[in-house]
Amino acid sequence: MQHPRSYHISFILIGLALLCSWILNIGSGSVHIPFEETFSILFGGNPKVEAWSYIVWNYRLPKTFTAILVGGGLSLSGLLMQTLFRNPLAGPFVLGISSGASLGAALLLMGMTLFTGIASFSFLGDVSLALAASVGSFLVLSVVMIVAQKVKDTMALLIIGLMFGSITSAIVSVLAYFSSAESLQRFIFWSFGSVGNLTPHQIVLLTGIVFVGLLLSIVSLKPLNAFLLGEHYAQSLGVSLKKTRLVIIIATGILAGGITAFAGPIAFVGLAVPHLTRQIFDTMEHKVLIPAVFLYGAILMLLCDTLAQWPNSASVLPINAITSLVGAPVVIWLLVRKRKMLF
């Protein structure tokens, strides 16, 4: 219109921030590698220590890439859920979607060995892990969606999500009780969350998943905007409710499910990032929010991972703990400062 609010500068800034956090992330890790060495390796130079080249190419670079995919994808799924439920507190973790994914993954990781005695690490295993987690998250999401139709209350919906989380973690506990020590250990490590342990195959698969999720969101740009008015208004604007809801649920399911499958259940990123993004991009227009939320999520994930890798120390903290430590206070701060989080 007359004064189109332009977000070019904000996008340039957030792009620069992404570049900085990427450099920071790739430059830090358990093994100390000087910055200039890291970059000479990236630009094809020969490092002083041969192992450094291996670390940068085979460990740090894939890890930054995964962090971008995981952070961006989770944040995007959070944005989609907040619009779908028209609820500022919706997110893959609080609504039990991540728990659903955990259940799917647990059934596969521990159930497989429990029932068949085979633990598979093949590419097929990766696909089935992604599938199991996606189906798990998709199922919980569908049930929450059905409940949300009946229960209009924001808080009630969150409590229901919490209860789903409890139910799934109870089932997971039962599974854990009966499973072997080895598969239990795999599950525990998985549940800490990590963006660093992915095989090249898994990264390819994850890229595909995030790409599909992004594509489905972009296709739904217009109905997503209409949803901001409420479902009845959206319908009166010519939006096919059932179709749109299905597309958004599928996008959220595969994003949250696929990412949880490979990176573990990562808390609060999906909930907090859309709100943090709206502090900079003061709009509800999904055309702006989808790329902005994706970039912001990627930045946050890179920074959290940098913290988790605690520079120059051998210990790696669980990333799930870091995102909770960063994300939960952000949500509280938003709640207190803005009284009610405006959606």
Add this chain to the structure above:
Amino acid sequence: MEKRVQKSLSVCNLSIGYGKNLVGEHINFDLELGTLCAIVGINGIGKSTLLRTMGKFQFKLSGNIKLHDKELDLYSPLDLSKKLSVVLTEPPASKNLTVLELIALGRQPYTNWLSTLSPEDEKHIQISLDAFLLNDLKHRKCHELSDGQLQRVLIARAMAQDTPIILLDEPTTHLDLYHKVQILKMLQQLAHDQQKTVLFTTHEIELAIQLCDKILILDGNNNPFGAPCELIEQNHFEKLFPSEMVQFDAKTGSFKITK
């Protein structure tokens, strides 16, 4: 100016309700373009249900609803969105939208998949902003607006959707008398100047009598429909409320408390 008379909305022997729960039946009326019509009746008689049924938010039980001689059920969501727009009692889900963004959403049926606004779209948005005196407020967020302002924004959005028929569910509730009259006068202008069929539910019977071209009274019986003066002559308003509580004064067109 010669007025083009065309039947835009016609309802024939309609029954409304939820599943097996019948709310109202024998509803008949025809509306032309350029008409402002109110639906009145006591609480729970089915005013909102009727409006929701006509907006295709719930199924009718039996009977016919025709928009421009075509059955409502035969419209696709997109075709319907170019014929009929709504203003509901529920507030917009996101109060973080600006006035301009919210009104621009009314152009969705006409925009491409990226919802890029064409000059034509911007023209309609500007006309709606002007008509509802919203130019000064256009960059405000919805949560910063008063009830009356928000109602004007929602009606402006419906106007920007550029449909021959506009349905409004209780557009004047929560407003003081001045703003009630303001909204209703704007609706009257919308109907007459833009040649639209504007149909709304209301409890403001006295204001409706003064401003509307047609009134539909839902009384749970034969649901009389006609011009306000005809309905007064036929004593339909007297039967609306129990006479031991309120009485209708046909001379002034107003209700008096029975003493």
